[in-house]
Amino acid sequence: ENPDLALTVPLETSGKDAGERITLATSDGAAKPFVRAGRITFPIDGEEVSLSVFRDVERGHYFLPFRDGTSGDTTYPVGRYLDSRARPDGQLVVDFNYAYNPYCAYSDEYSCPIPPQENIVRVSIEAGERNFPGTGEAGDHADVDLTGHEGD
Secondary structure, three states: OOHHHEEEEEOEOOOOOOOOEEEEEEOOOOEEEEEEEEEEEEEEOOEEEEEEEEEEOOOOOEEEEEEOOOEOOOEOOOOEEEEEEEOOOOEEEEEHHHOEOOHHHOOOOOOOEOOOHHHEOOOOOOOOOOOOOOOOOOOOOOOOOOOOOEOO
16 A cells, blocks of 8 residues: 555646546447546656546546556556545545556456546556456457547
């Protein structure tokens, strides 16, 4: 566990794209609808990182799909997810210690959103779920487009 990656940050919602309905490409080539909630910005190892936060249209929670410097090395190559919640003061609780692998890391039967290009960062987020022994065969998704391009 890394206490430096348990953050409470403001959700910047004044950007031109906030509130926009979008679709994210998925691991099986389909698309999943989301609403762009805003952006968060925070430091990791002296580098400022900015990521888009989405609202899941079906479940309504804050959803943060991302790829970082650990992806494909110590974590799932396609990326990881983090579910977040807003505090009453509007700050977003973003605890990367709870970052998790998408279900498609374990079975090709799942359709998982691919982190969009804007949520791919070079810095390593050394917290949360890692690769597990035995994962990578069914869930390696070598054929998945990792560019994270959004659908229509």
